[in-house]
Amino acid sequence: MRSMVLEELMQAQAALANLITDEAALSKIEQGIGIVADCLRSGGRVWSAGNGGSMCDAMHFAEELSGRYRHDRPALAAIAFSDPGYLTCVGNDYGFEHVYSRAVQAHCKPGDVLVLFSTSGSSKNILAAAEAAKAAGVTVLGLTGKADSPLAARCDLCLATPGGQYADRVQELHIKVVHILIAGVERLLFNT
Template sequence: MASWVALGRDLADPILCAEVDQAGADLVSSLVSGGTLLVVGNGGSAAIASHVAAEFIGKCIHDRDPLPAISLAESLSSITAVGNDYGYEHVFTRGLAALGRPGDVLLAMTTSGTSPNVVAALDLAREREIRTIAMTGSRGTMLRGRADHVLVVPSDETPRIQEVHMLWAHAWCEAIDVLSSLDAHVAHR
């Protein structure tokens, strides 16, 4: 519990909060402009990627129109086919090349910051003018410069890092739900 208390204090850092807010604002701006959210991650981060995409397609706290979101970690057939035919480091770049367009957002999660398939996806996204948000842990600071936004959880404990990644994604989705709810309320006046 002491590690959570310390992490909670660290997460309240005004600079980190501003970075998370700016990444969320860019994500919202992309979606409002017709962009799609593409999410990648391995293992537990793949599960979070699926969860995040579902929250945007469905709802988080308020009913609203669905938003375009795709987890590139979702299709076992695609991942194993690409992994077998091209190598595991390409499992996200192939999907990103097929589905990503300029103006979209790639949300890439890697607790270590060194997952070759996630780093390759970030590099391809930058080449294709797709906005990038990388969420990582304290060992992933080398991602700075590889993504438009690099959000570093100040921890090296994988469970804590993944929990914070989910927290940040939920915060963005809840903000969209609240804004949509307010817009609907104003429109009905």
């Protein structure tokens, strides 16, 4: 059992080491910080969405922006599309592929940012949300595991964090990127 535990930790460490040395990814993370901070500074809102574990990442991102991360500061306008009543209503009436695009149509405005999480970058409802956001003049920031994914092609900025063959490695990197984005936004907006 110890060898399995160590192997899992070493795989996670290797995935993080790959991200640390990926200059293009680091540059995109910095750009993402600027995009989110500029949106919030100008009175826009940050929306987020994902499926399964990626929804949990989307919710975590929104709650730490609107709540707090490491420092007390004013609340920031960030909301995850995660209401189960809404998602099941739209999923039942229109189909699951429309749950996020309809939310985007209802709530997002030009100047807002939509952050989409998808380990594969090919979830139909996430792709539809990106398309609806682009049509509404909303900036789309994607976090995915594949730089050449369909989601990447629909984003203004795509942060691809390849973590190997398993989605959990990608999600581990996504949560690290989420925390870096929030810390960077707090630094830019509140000098923390």
